[in-house]
Amino acid sequence: MSSETHADPTAGDTEPILTVENLQTAFYTDRETIRAVDSISFDVKRGETVGIVGESGSGKSVTARSIMGLIDSPGRIMPGSSIKFQGQELTELSDAEYRSVRGSGIGMVFQDPQQSLNPVYTVGNQIRESLKINRGITGEEAVEEATDLLEAVGIPDAKRRLDEYPHQFSGGMRQRAVIAMMLACDPDFLICDEPTTALDVTIQAQILDLLKDLQEERNLSILFITHDMGVIADIADRVNVMYAGQIVEQAPVEELFANPKHPYTRALIDSIPGEHSRKEGLETIEGEVPTPNEPADHCRFAPRCPKAFDACENVPPQHVSVSDEHDHTAACLLYPEDLTESHRVEKHLSLANDDTEGDT
Amino acid sequence: MNRGLYLIKRLLLAVPVMLFGLTLSFLILYLGPIDPVGTILGRQATPEDIRQLRIQLNIIYPNGEPVPLWDQYLRVMWDLFTLEFGQSWTVQRQTPVIDLIVGRMPATIWLGFWSVLIALFVGIPLGLYAGLRANTYRDYFASGFGIIWRAMPNFWLAVILAGLITAGGALDWYKDFIVTTTVTGTPDVLNNLFTLYHVFEGIPLLEALAIPVPNLIPMAIAFKWILPAALVLGSSSMGNEVRIGRTAVLESINSKYVDTAKSKGVSGRKIIYKHVGRNAIIPLLPVIMGEFYLLIGGSVLVEQVFGINGLGNLFFRSILGPDIPLVMALVFIFVIIQVTVNIVQDLLYTYIDPRISLEDTQ
Numbered sequence A: 001m002s003s004e005t006h007a008d009p010t011a012g013d014t015e016p017i018l019t020v021e022n023l024q025t026a027f028y029t030d031r032e033t034i035r036a037v038d039s040i041s042f043d044v045k046r047g048e049t050v051g052i053v054g055e056s057g058s059g060k061s062v063t064a065r066s067i068m069g070l071i072d073s074p075g076r077i078m079p080g081s082s083i084k085f086q087g088q089e090l091t092e093l094s095d096a097e098y099r100s101v102r103g104s105g106i107g108m109v110f111q112d113p114q115q116s117l118n119p120v121y122t123v124g125n126q127i128r129e130s131l132k133i134n135r136g137i138t139g140e141e142a143v144e145e146a147t148d149l150l151e152a153v154g155i156p157d158a159k160r161r162l163d164e165y166p167h168q169f170s171g172g173m174r175q176r177a178v179i180a181m182m183l184a185c186d187p188d189f190l191i192c193d194e195p196t197t198a199l200d201v202t203i204q205a206q207i208l209d210l211l212k213d214l215q216e217e218r219n220l221s222i223l224f225i226t227h228d229m230g231v232i233a234d235i236a237d238r239v240n241v242m243y244a245g246q247i248v249e250q251a252p253v254e255e256l257f258a259n260p261k262h263p264y265t266r267a268l269i270d271s272i273p274g275e276h277s278r279k280e281g282l283e284t285i286e287g288e289v290p291t292p293n294e295p296a297d298h299c300r301f302a303p304r305c306p307k308a309f310d311a312c313e314n315v316p317p318q319h320v321s322v323s324d325e326h327d328h329t330a331a332c333l334l335y336p337e338d339l340t341e342s343h344r345v346e347k348h349l350s351l352a353n354d355d356t357e358g359d360t
Numbered sequence B: 001m002n003r004g005l006y007l008i009k010r011l012l013l014a015v016p017v018m019l020f021g022l023t024l025s026f027l028i029l030y031l032g033p034i035d036p037v038g039t040i041l042g043r044q045a046t047p048e049d050i051r052q053l054r055i056q057l058n059i060i061y062p063n064g065e066p067v068p069l070w071d072q073y074l075r076v077m078w079d080l081f082t083l084e085f086g087q088s089w090t091v092q093r094q095t096p097v098i099d100l101i102v103g104r105m106p107a108t109i110w111l112g113f114w115s116v117l118i119a120l121f122v123g124i125p126l127g128l129y130a131g132l133r134a135n136t137y138r139d140y141f142a143s144g145f146g147i148i149w150r151a152m153p154n155f156w157l158a159v160i161l162a163g164l165i166t167a168g169g170a171l172d173w174y175k176d177f178i179v180t181t182t183v184t185g186t187p188d189v190l191n192n193l194f195t196l197y198h199v200f201e202g203i204p205l206l207e208a209l210a211i212p213v214p215n216l217i218p219m220a221i222a223f224k225w226i227l228p229a230a231l232v233l234g235s236s237s238m239g240n241e242v243r244i245g246r247t248a249v250l251e252s253i254n255s256k257y258v259d260t261a262k263s264k265g266v267s268g269r270k271i272i273y274k275h276v277g278r279n280a281i282i283p284l285l286p287v288i289m290g291e292f293y294l295l296i297g298g299s300v301l302v303e304q305v306f307g308i309n310g311l312g313n314l315f316f317r318s319i320l321g322p323d324i325p326l327v328m329a330l331v332f333i334f335v336i337i338q339v340t341v342n343i344v345q346d347l348l349y350t351y352i353d354p355r356i357s358l359e360d361t362q
């Protein structure tokens, strides 16, 4: 390695590779407008893994698809949203321009490895397709590179398996192949949308280890999406907790698990079996994530929140800092803790007004 | 299992299928109330003529004893499988069956060829188009077109169309459109579609080979003549192809592997051709192959309505006869076609869809 004064390039580099600001993605149906992602902001720095965690229906996957530019009608990214990748504003790109960002810029691994490979082409064919489009590698060289990639993701007998079809791979092997296919694009940024959910626990751990290794080797930035707090604890550096289209708490991973502030985050942590559980037995959160089909003029968690009070029904909570040492914010009317209830409500109201004024 | 071995196995398995089909036809014909002798000889036949003919048709032995059914059955089957098709009884007395069939073949092949092709080249693109533009007005237009074609039964459509284009009908200009053609009956141009060039003259063995070169003008005339009948015969297949093609494209385009391909940066055009196209063909294959079945049944009707002298028409007349050698020979050919189509379909599956292995298709 280089000299001691030259610090780890990832540590000193605080310039985010991806900045999402005020992202709003809505789906228009005949009956209602579903605000699947409702004004969220977060960033991902180079070489870092940022997690998004939440129950199904919280808008995690729509966030990922928005970044990839995969939102189809009747969905739409609303004006005022901003997704900046390496300084380039993605929301303004045409479809053709987006194509140059996908693959070589941002790659994505989907939840179900069963379905994310095309069943009628060999695994090798699909990896070579990535190589050709993004790196212009073809022919014999592509075969060699594809073999190396399969080996890199831990598939034994790689050369032979290139000629096999996806259905001849087991679930775990298939997800490895998908990861290899994405690595073939040589992306700077990888979005993993529940990549281990369809796999059993041992395979899941192997895939997570694989991602960590690859990240270290290639200085990859990863956005990792899951509903599983245990997985988040394992892989993420920083975490965004999502609920009904909004981020309700943001914190570095240790801080989040040590000092969860938002009642929803607490409930999520309590529902993990094993070491992180702070209570005896297993807690579940009653009810379901509501469909966010109304403007956010209240706390969407209120119906399920054990701490809800009157103001929660008509004041939209804003992100406020909840820690002195860490970059830790929560959107809940219980904070900042040192203020009285009426002062807190007032603070959130004025923050909300500033925000809307800023928009117009 | 390799494909050669599989093919041999399938061919062997086809034998019982053929036996069953032919036996069934034999039983229906021979157990039914038939009197070929009466039909052939007419009312004025002398008892001696009748006796002679019965012996000749293998219904009685020369000593007057009736030939048992199983004996007749074995004789008929043996003849068929040794390709001895015999002579026609009633349709064209004493003409070899094989000559009759060969003579009628061109019209039916021409009809079948175009009905498959038109359905294929209109139905599939239209279905794919509708799928790619799902839930737009263009889609509704294309799907509506498919549903209408699918919904019109061919016996009805045949009569209506024939009525419209014959004299006095709303479309009777069709007869004189570009070139004057008949709209019913079988034109002579069918025998003139190709010119054979014997290029290997004087070279032993190859001498018999000739290169057919299409004659464009007779082809065009023959096409115009067959178009209405081919449209009718292919109508329901065309509708089916629109419908299935649309669904197949929609299913594929919304699949995760298309999202994944997009995430790799694959261009929209390539996604359609490579990733959607190949997958959408899979559910279309049985529809396409199914056209051949429809052809066999449909040609009987369509040829009757449009007065085409083809195999379907021949089949119909041979059953009315009854002209048993002719019926059995035609059934024999039809069963062979069906069995072949089945085998081809299963083999094609293994090429198009790698998830299907030869072991599963049996």
Ligand code: SF4
Binding pocket: A262, A263, A264, A299, A300, A301, A302, A303, A305, A306, A307, A308, A309, A312, A317, A331, A332, A333, A334
């Ligand atoms: S704002 Fe109110 S309802 Fe919402 S999480 Fe905080 S306490 Fe619960």
